[in-house]
Amino acid sequence: MRAPKSVEQDLGWALFTVVRRYRRLTDGLLNDLPGGPRGYQVLLAAQAGGPRSQLALAQYLGLDRTVMTYLLDELERAGLVRRAPDPADRRVRRVELSDQGAATLADARGRLRGIEDELLEPLPVPDRHTLRGLLHRLATGDLGDAGQL
Amino acid sequence: MRAPKSVEQDLGWALFTVVRRYRRLTDGLLNDLPGGPRGYQVLLAAQAGGPRSQLALAQYLGLDRTVMTYLLDELERAGLVRRAPDPADRRVRRVELSDQGAATLADARGRLRGIEDELLEPLPVPDRHTLRGLLHRLATGDLGDAGQL
DNA sequence: TATTGTTATACTCTATAACTATA
DNA sequence: TATAGTTATAGAGTATAACAATA
Numbered sequence: 001m002r003a004p005k006s007v008e009q010d011l012g013w014a015l016f017t018v019v020r021r022y023r024r025l026t027d028g029l030l031n032d033l034p035g036g037p038r039g040y041q042v043l044l045a046a047q048a049g050g051p052r053s054q055l056a057l058a059q060y061l062g063l064d065r066t067v068m069t070y071l072l073d074e075l076e077r078a079g080l081v082r083r084a085p086d087p088a089d090r091r092v093r094r095v096e097l098s099d100q101g102a103a104t105l106a107d108a109r110g111r112l113r114g115i116e117d118e119l120l121e122p123l124p125v126p127d128r129h130t131l132r133g134l135l136h137r138l139a140t141g142d143l144g145d146a147g148q149l
Numbered sequence: 150m151r152a153p154k155s156v157e158q159d160l161g162w163a164l165f166t167v168v169r170r171y172r173r174l175t176d177g178l179l180n181d182l183p184g185g186p187r188g189y190q191v192l193l194a195a196q197a198g199g200p201r202s203q204l205a206l207a208q209y210l211g212l213d214r215t216v217m218t219y220l221l222d223e224l225e226r227a228g229l230v231r232r233a234p235d236p237a238d239r240r241v242r243r244v245e246l247s248d249q250g251a252a253t254l255a256d257a258r259g260r261l262r263g264i265e266d267e268l269l270e271p272l273p274v275p276d277r278h279t280l281r282g283l284l285h286r287l288a289t290g291d292l293g294d295a296g297q298l
Numbered sequence: 299t300a301t302t303g304t305t306a307t308a309c310t311c312t313a314t315a316a317c318t319a320t321a
Numbered sequence: 322t323a324t325a326g327t328t329a330t331a332g333a334g335t336a337t338a339a340c341a342a343t344a
Contacts, residue, residue: 010261011265013288014281014284015284018284054302062166067335069305112161122290123286127283131283131287135280138163138167139166204325204326215314238321240325242326
């Protein structure tokens with residue numbers, strides 16, 4: 001169905017439409033991982049930031065810390081991460097990727113990258129890069145040299 | 150916390166980060182509406198496309214048709230929409246906005262627009278328009294004159 | 299007294315199937 | 322026999338609070 005005109009003026013509508021398509025494209029791939037899409041995000045953040053506490057990971061990913069417990073249970077059971085006690089604070093558990101976790105993550109990233117290209121395929125190549133760049137800058141708050149209001 | 154570098158290369162990560170912020174910003178506003186954020190989307194689509202069947206609305210918004218039933222129950226109870234029988238096919242119910250529904254929608258849209266501006270505020274003004282445009286083109290499949298692969 | 303992580307509970311959302319009334 | 326809409330049920334996802342261990 002053709003999208004009604006006034007709906008298209010909404011940033012929210014466009015955002016959710018794109019995200020819905022992204023989810024549909026990646027669903028099969030990410031559901032194979034322990035913890036599903038969120039399990040993937042945890043692997044990604046754990047590797048990228050190095051060993052961090054569960055709470056830090058949860059806050060970074062916008063998850064509740066109780067959800068992080070369940071996710072790590074699954075990931076640890078599958079041998080993808082370890083929970084190592086922090087010598088400096090024995091309340092804290094640092095999350096580390098196992099070799100198998102790193103391999104699983106690398107494989108998933110590669111396949112995801114292909115899917116992302118498929119998602120952006122309708123746009124001309126230069127616009128794909130522009131969109132990637134703008135979304136990253138918005139997500140990270142990294143505004144380059146034009147960061148003043 | 151600073152975002153780890155390799156995470157930022159992911160389109161999926163950027164997309165979900167922006168959507169999460171959008172949701173947090175709009176949550177209070179949209180939860181006041183019957184049906185919450187999805188109730189708003191239904192109002193928007195119902196007005197934009199004119200009276201349409203429940204099934205057409207559901208498919209357009211990516212919702213299950215059973216969910217549409219619940220949402221319309223809420224919206225109708227609040228007096229924002231009507232379910233009118235279709236003379237041409239008595240199985241079908243066409244969804245129409247009431248005057249009150251149109252007023253409620255207009256009010257919500259205005260406030261949402263302000264929130265969208267807040268979301269995009271970190272970007273320089275020209276980039277905001279670029280991002281809006283690219284997302285819309287990607288969401289609608291409207292590629293302008295550069296639509297060939 | 300506050301914080302990290304865990305567990306238990308309840309609530310919401312979603313998916314599925316069964317049902318009706320029309321076609 | 323197929324479709325639009327409804328209803329009922331179960332499953333997953335999420336939020337909340339209470340708890341143990343440590344600071």
